[in-house]
Amino acid sequence: MDVGYIYWLDLFGTAVFAISGALAAGRKNLDLFGVIVLGLVTAVGGGTLRDATLGATPVFWVVDPVYIIVASTAALITVVLARLERIPHGLLVKADALGLATFTVIGAEKALSLGFSPVIALVTGVMTGCFGGMIRDLLCGEIPLILQKEIYATAALFGAGVYVGVGLTPAPTALAIWSGLLAALLLRLAAIRWHLQLPVFTHQ
Amino acid sequence: MDVGYIYWLDLFGTAVFAISGALAAGRKNLDLFGVIVLGLVTAVGGGTLRDATLGATPVFWVVDPVYIIVASTAALITVVLARLERIPHGLLVKADALGLATFTVIGAEKALSLGFSPVIALVTGVMTGCFGGMIRDLLCGEIPLILQKEIYATAALFGAGVYVGVGLTPAPTALAIWSGLLAALLLRLAAIRWHLQLPVFTHQ
Amino acid sequence: MDVGYIYWLDLFGTAVFAISGALAAGRKNLDLFGVIVLGLVTAVGGGTLRDATLGATPVFWVVDPVYIIVASTAALITVVLARLERIPHGLLVKADALGLATFTVIGAEKALSLGFSPVIALVTGVMTGCFGGMIRDLLCGEIPLILQKEIYATAALFGAGVYVGVGLTPAPTALAIWSGLLAALLLRLAAIRWHLQLPVFTHQ
Numbered sequence: 357m358d359v360g361y362i363y364w365l366d367l368f369g370t371a372v373f374a375i376s377g378a379l380a381a382g383r384k385n386l387d388l389f390g391v392i393v394l395g396l397v398t399a400v401g402g403g404t405l406r407d408a409t410l411g412a413t414p415v416f417w418v419v420d421p422v423y424i425i426v427a428s429t430a431a432l433i434t435v436v437l438a439r440l441e442r443i444p445h446g447l448l449v450k451a452d453a454l455g456l457a458t459f460t461v462i463g464a465e466k467a468l469s470l471g472f473s474p475v476i477a478l479v480t481g482v483m484t485g486c487f488g489g490m491i492r493d494l495l496c497g498e499i500p501l502i503l504q505k506e507i508y509a510t511a512a513l514f515g516a517g518v519y520v521g522v523g524l525t526p527a528p529t530a531l532a533i534w535s536g537l538l539a540a541l542l543l544r545l546a547a548i549r550w551h552l553q554l555p556v557f558t559h560q
Numbered sequence: 561m562d563v564g565y566i567y568w569l570d571l572f573g574t575a576v577f578a579i580s581g582a583l584a585a586g587r588k589n590l591d592l593f594g595v596i597v598l599g600l601v602t603a604v605g606g607g608t609l610r611d612a613t614l615g616a617t618p619v620f621w622v623v624d625p626v627y628i629i630v631a632s633t634a635a636l637i638t639v640v641l642a643r644l645e646r647i648p649h650g651l652l653v654k655a656d657a658l659g660l661a662t663f664t665v666i667g668a669e670k671a672l673s674l675g676f677s678p679v680i681a682l683v684t685g686v687m688t689g690c691f692g693g694m695i696r697d698l699l700c701g702e703i704p705l706i707l708q709k710e711i712y713a714t715a716a717l718f719g720a721g722v723y724v725g726v727g728l729t730p731a732p733t734a735l736a737i738w739s740g741l742l743a744a745l746l747l748r749l750a751a752i753r754w755h756l757q758l759p760v761f762t763h764q
Numbered sequence: 765m766d767v768g769y770i771y772w773l774d775l776f777g778t779a780v781f782a783i784s785g786a787l788a789a790g791r792k793n794l795d796l797f798g799v800i801v802l803g804l805v806t807a808v809g810g811g812t813l814r815d816a817t818l819g820a821t822p823v824f825w826v827v828d829p830v831y832i833i834v835a836s837t838a839a840l841i842t843v844v845l846a847r848l849e850r851i852p853h854g855l856l857v858k859a860d861a862l863g864l865a866t867f868t869v870i871g872a873e874k875a876l877s878l879g880f881s882p883v884i885a886l887v888t889g890v891m892t893g894c895f896g897g898m899i900r901d902l903l904c905g906e907i908p909l910i911l912q913k914e915i916y917a918t919a920a921l922f923g924a925g926v927y928v929g930v931g932l933t934p935a936p937t938a939l940a941i942w943s944g945l946l947a948a949l950l951l952r953l954a955a956i957r958w959h960l961q962l963p964v965f966t967h968q
Contacts, residue, residue: 382965385964385965387911387961387962387964388964388965389911389917389921390911390912390965391965393911408617408816409608411617411618413819413821414817414819417817417884418817418818418880424883424887467622472622475628476622479621479628490699494699497907498701499699502594503588503591503594503699504590507593553591554593555592556591557582557589557592557594557642613816613822614821614822615822615823617821671826679832694903702905703792704903706798707792707802759795759796760793760795761786761789761790761795761799761843761846762793
């Protein structure tokens with residue numbers, strides 16, 4: 357992906373996800389190093405699994421260590437800031453939605469650009485957006501929120517679908533990217549605003 | 561593996577494992593998307609780890625997205641069916657045994673066909689058969705049943721051992737495949753029928 | 765890495781980590797096979813993730829199955845020994861510190877020898893030393909001790925840092941290896957001896 361601003365959005369998403377990992381660590385009283393590990397895992401876990409399954413190795417953060425530096429710095433700053441003042445929850449949730457949307461489109465784009473089929477692009481899009489948060493919750497000893505909560509992974513699937521769908525038309529790539537990104541972002545923000553939920557499946 | 565019917569057995573195992581993942585999701589009240597994710601992870605988790613460790617990337621479902629389609633469809637149908645009527649537990653457990661046996665032999669075969677040693681074939685056989693269920697249980701916040709329950713992973717190890725053992729003789733490949741598959745299947749069915757268990761290790 | 769004794773240290777670390785996995789399995793009453801799986805996962809989990817992310821596949825234990833044999837044998841012997849007599853906890857913790865130090869330096873060395881940057885070597889060093897124990901705890905249904913406990917992952921980071929730092933000077937490779945190994949080992953032993961801890965981050 358040569359679109360420069362997407363790289364910056366990606367780093368922004370990395371920082372935001374690292375912050376969410378660090379805050380989760382804070383709720384579990386982890387030590388400073390645990391905070392960094394949880395921040396890193398949340399920020400780069402999805403892309404790592406995506407690259408490992410696509411065979412795009414070494415994975416992205418090995419090729420470009422800036423991701424590691426951004427994520428660990430963001431986790432450390434979170435610890436300092438959280439002692440000084442309360443991090444506004446609403447702001448964080450909205451930033452997380454932007455991170456989710458960006459990661460999703462980037463994950464889907466990577467599969468397509470390597471020549472894989474649209475179905476795979478849907479899977480790697482959702483994987484990139486959601487997997488880091490799943491490991492974060494696992495390491496905290498909880499059933500991943502993403503599997504239970506307000507529309508989250510569904511927003512990623514929607515965004516990946518829009519990106520892939522527009523990409524199949526003759527429209528320019530930038531349009532596909534922004535359509536997918538906005539689709540995921542708006543659905544996620546709507547889900548937060550009006551507490552939209554998928555039906556729950558209860559068995560036994 | 562050119563044996564066509566093995567491909568169909570593999571897809572059958574994929575569907576069965578996806579159903580078991582979806583039902584586990586139902587016990588934890590996950591939302592619809594959580595059901596699909598848990599179904600997918602259970603169905604393709606073992607083969608994904610196998611391919612990633614063997615360096616056989618992109619992993620199998622990236623090369624052939626039919627696995628993704630079969631697994632998510634099976635998970636969705638499970639949700640619909642489970643609302644209409646009770647899924648007979650006994651039938652499911654037996655189908656799961658067939659899935660385990662198939663995945664195990666396919667996992668061992670893949671290592672051998674790539675030129676790796678019999679020891680590695682045992683490991684990838686067990687890994688392919690059992691790892692998906694382990695992630696399923698982890699995501700549900702439980703200690704994997706496979707590590708505690710009636711002979712399960714042991715049946716996979718036995719089947720992989722028979723497959724590798726017969727494969728070392730001049731016998732035709734199809735014989736090795738069917739011997740391994742039947743060995744795992746019969747041991748697992750016997751374990752279910754008579755509640756066979758390995759001794760438990762208790763320390764401290 | 766051509767340094768022969770490092771290979772033996774690596775196998776020693778593999779055995780020690782397998783023992784720690786087997787003992788954790790014993791505390792959770794897993795069956796015999798669960799003991800072996802937990803031993804294996806603890807012993808080779810870190811190196812597996814390292815190789816998968818670096819693209820150094822097939823991963824190390826596929827290339828050299830001796831690791832699998834050493835780890836499963838160590839786990840089985842643990843079960844036998846634990847029935848005969850009490851395994852002295854203090855000895856095990858010190859052996860574990862040596863395993864941690866060895867794995868860390870080997871993990872960092874692998875990244876550098878493949879031409880990756882020092883930042884990546886720090887990450888793969890810590891990953892190799894600590895990730896196996898994290899999966900062990902996850903499979904046992906616990907929040908990984910490494911994220912909460914006395915300086916553990918921090919000792920790995922310190923050792924990896926010393927190794928990478930000395931390696932950037934014209935000093936011989938063996939000096940870098942031994943400096944890093946001793947740095948991690950001594951910091952970990954000191955942490956055990958005086959219960960050193962990083963500050964804990966508590967939020968909300």
